[in-house]
Amino acid sequence: MTKWFTFLSTQYSAKFISVGIILVSLVGCSQSIHPVPIAEERVESPGITAHDVRQTAPSKMEFLPISRCCVIGRSVQGRDIYLYLFVHTESFEDSMNLKPNVEKVLILGGTHGNEPTGATTAHRLVAELQKNPHLYVNRYVAVVPEVNPDGLAANSRVNANGVDLNRNLPAANWRLTKRDNAFGGLSPNSEPETQALTKLIERFKPDRILTLHSIAEGRHGNNYDGPAEQLARRLCEKNGYPLLKTMGYPTPGSLGTWAGIERQIPIVTLEFARCRSTERCWTENAQALIEFIQNTDVETCRSEGEKTCSQPSEDTRNKFGR
Template sequence: MRNIIGKSVQGRDLVVHANFPLDVSPAAVSRNSTLLIGGTHGDERATVAILDNFHADWIDSGKLAEPVAILSLHNPDGYAADTRYNGRGVDLNRNFGHQWSPDADEPPGPMALSEPENRALHAFILAHRPAKIISLHWALSELDADGPQSAGLAARMWQSLTGEERRPYRLSAPKPAASICANPSYCAGSLGQWCGNGLLYPDGNRPAMVTLELPYHAHVHDRPETLPADHLDSVRELWRASPETYLEGVQGPVHRMLAAAIAWQHPWPVPGSGSQA
């Protein structure tokens, strides 16, 4: 089912595809639903294509029974202009409400949730309370879990890959709450920070949140400890030359990670949530 959850700055539709009716009460459907998000940065083209293909190949085909919602293009204005930012130059991944900062490393907007794309996504998440949220980006080549409740989800995704398929990635340990934002300008106002550490549903639960950073090359063998400085340029160049080449090397394992995440059961209530400040 196709649902328009809002409009971009320039009036483009924000479209969520779901394999379950979004108009029923959240408690009935959302206990283990998964939300997949791509295209937060409009120039990270593969994140959109991989989710659109996942929708076609895995959801429309009825391969997955569990509830899934997909926002494959969070930033349609940025996508149209092939830029990281939205239609008024704001980085949507610095504009959410947890530790939003005017001094972020990218333009965060005049205040938290100033951008219509983020207000729409924020309202959607609060209304439907996905148990798991996975956001795709280029190209740090890692699985990044936000919040202690997310470690199991990231581990399950990692386990779904063969040893060979893991080589381009790194599994990043969830950051303990105390050390979050040791470098505050970097993660201030990100979607992952809000979903993994800021967001609390009315029943006291938090979703599991994983940022899936795609590889910077379709055929990178082992992820180096430090990424090449030009990793974003190289993935864009490769994409411009041949999207098929990139997708051929990357998409299959990503789709399997997503399917594994969708099947993973969130262990509500969140372990440790009673003892952590």
């Protein structure tokens, strides 16, 4: 029988009870729960390296009342893969379980270790959400800043087994390929990092997924899979990046195929320009990130009673983007 642990903390405010809650299976998560690390805000040079990611990953540990951090798995070399879950609901009772009528958003960074801007941006987002719980009212927001911690430590696209995690998903189009930087493993879902990710998606059941990558200048943009074109277009309006209907090369065993096409979960792959600093990427994309979290386009929200969609105020948008 699957056992579940619930970790709760509350913070009272004038209107809401802010609750940090995480429900994780013993199969998919370490029993040890760590305090939430605070990502430092640091301007980085365009020549950012994976070492910079490890340095900006929080040195100060602080226990905060509106979020929880959990280890959902471990890498090939035994590094923890952290999940941060944020919840802000109108009542304590509503937060005791993952309610089906509340939107669930999943944001991923650091899938490719030689694209560290995705990880540092995800850490920055975690810090902003900790300071601004009003940004995710009536939503669950889950963030995994470092899907591939071994790759980040080694400044390597692949994990410690030499596998491209974004070619290792158990999609129907997975195939055995030559051993290069796009090697998808000896079998689908063979890697511990991929297994942690697929278990998370199957249990959390996100309504949409955003995954942060980087690519050569001029090829950056908002790519999408599944029913996510309109969502990707709204991100284009916020960050000024082009819409990428395809990346121009095959991606067998990718997250976009497995989650977006096969499971019809709207998924956007936000490709930063690799030469740009983390600070610039954050400045360009802060509004796009809040748009993705809040999903304010009423046409993409489910009917009332199925999904809760709230319109952010202009003050909220301005505050987050500073």
